[in-house]
Amino acid sequence: MKSHFKTLILSLAITGFMVCNANSKKPNLNLVEVDKTFIHPNPNKQYIKVALLLDTSNSMDGLIDQAKAQLWDIVNELSYAKCRNEKPNLKIALYEYGNDRLNGDEGFIRQVLPFSDDLDDISKELFSLTTNGGNEYCGQVIQTSLNQLNWGNNPDDLKLIFIAGNEPFTQGHVNYKDAAVNANEKDVTINTIFCGNHNQGISTFWKDGAKLTNGDYMAINHNQRTVHIASPYDYEILILNQQLNKTYIGYGTKGRAKAAEQAMQDTNAISYGNANAVKRSVSKSSHFYKNSSWDLVDAVENEEVVIEDLKEEALPNELKGKSDAEIKAYVIKKKLERENIQKQIQELNTKRTKYISDNTKTKNNNGLENAMTKSIKEQAKKKQYTWD
Known part of the structure; x- marks a missing residue:
């Protein structure tokens, strides 16, 4: 019975190892015990x-x-x-x-x-x-x-x-x-x-x-x-970026400083011109831009913070004295605003990319x-x- 169980476990392990990498090493067929590092705990987290x-x-x-x-x-x-x-x-x-x-x-x-x-x-x-x-x-x-x-x-x-x-x-x-x-x-x-x-x-x-x-x-x-090549869509994207920053809810010890850093990196980007600042705005509308360590919207979305567990001193001024229900409603509101703004930036960036492609005779190097x-x-x- 025990040998049958080990065989079953081995089969499951090998199946779990069929991943995206076409060049992955073949599974070690001598394995008979479960190695917790053998199967990636979350295969969707590449x-x-x-x-x-x-x-x-x-x-x-x-x-x-x-x-x-x-x-x-x-x-x-x-x-x-x-x-x-x-x-x-x-x-x-x-x-x-x-x-x-x-x-x-x-x-x-x-x-x-x-x-x-x-x-x-x-x-x-x-x-x-x-x-x-x-x-x-x-x-x-x-x-x-x-x-x-x-x-x-x-x-x-x-x-x-x-x-x-x-x-x-x-x-x-x-x-x-x-x-x-x-x-x-x-x-x-x-x-x-x-x-x-x-x-x-x-x-x-x-x-x-x-x-x-x-x-x-x-x-x-x-x-x-x-x-950096300019486009007719740059100004609108930069305005949306300003609106995007207003959807962030700084909390905890990092909140205020990280919000200021967000604005500083916007300034650093624009020091290389508006078109470069647009590219940063596009990055901020992508799934790569994560701020759960200081932004309440991302933290709640990623289940890293439970609103009921937040202490009063960790909240920004606009949420102090609010009930848990009021805080949740505010977070949801900002989340929806953010998603809408990010969608608009992505749509404008599609038009911007096409414009640049259509109007550039030589490829950038x-x-x-x-x-x-x-x-x-x-x-x-x-x-x-x-x-x-």
Whole structure:
């Protein structure tokens, strides 16, 4: 009887392992006991995990500028991805390396942000980066990101490293080949972006650094100015963005500060022009924009907060002294307002995208964005991800 039960459990485990990844390893047929890590606890929770490793030495001002100016293009492109008709979540981690201000004993490397789905935090940290001369240790920063970040073991997850810089890939005490071995063990693909001449990147081993994990090697002009194209729909989207911000209900210790940060990242986006601010507005209308740690609408929606359990001091001024029923009604009202505004932004963005496509004779070549989105799409196909 016991052997029959184990056989049944094994069959169920193998069935549960039939996931989106066409290249997943075959199940271990020697398994007879249930391993709780074998079946992903929630198969509909796929993640696109991107670790962005940026050289912040003196010559990289243009690269950092591109990262700031093109973040929302990248986020928006990823928001259209699907796996098994489910929309995956997005987590982005950020490292800087090659900056003399960083700790030399740690390889002039700093984890700026661990994997995060807080798009405002990601934008904030990108805008905090500054450059300074230094030593660029590519192998060590890759290995550090592999060691420090929680890559997980869901075979559906798309796990990618993008490292950008312009010094030889062989510098430092950690061999990039050893880091690549570890990346393969974790199912992480390393993509290299050389900031400079294509052939120079090959001769300094940037292409080899990508090849070892079947990643992509790319060379970009990191000093190229980002092009944002205006459309007749931009003004209306920006007005809707202002209305969207008013649907957020800050609560708890983070509420007020995070609402202010939301507005600050709007300001940072518009510093690269109205068209870039529009792209951030589009990102804020997508499923990637999550704020349950400080916004009551998202927190209730995700069942992370029970209104009856909230203390008076955690409530914003407009809800103090209100009954639970009144608070619930207010949250529902703001939720419906938000959904309506986000829908309008998405509809206008469809028209905006078509307008830009119809009125642009030459394809934009925004270096970092094009390099990343092209690689992500190609590598996502291996795991049967699709794009709307």
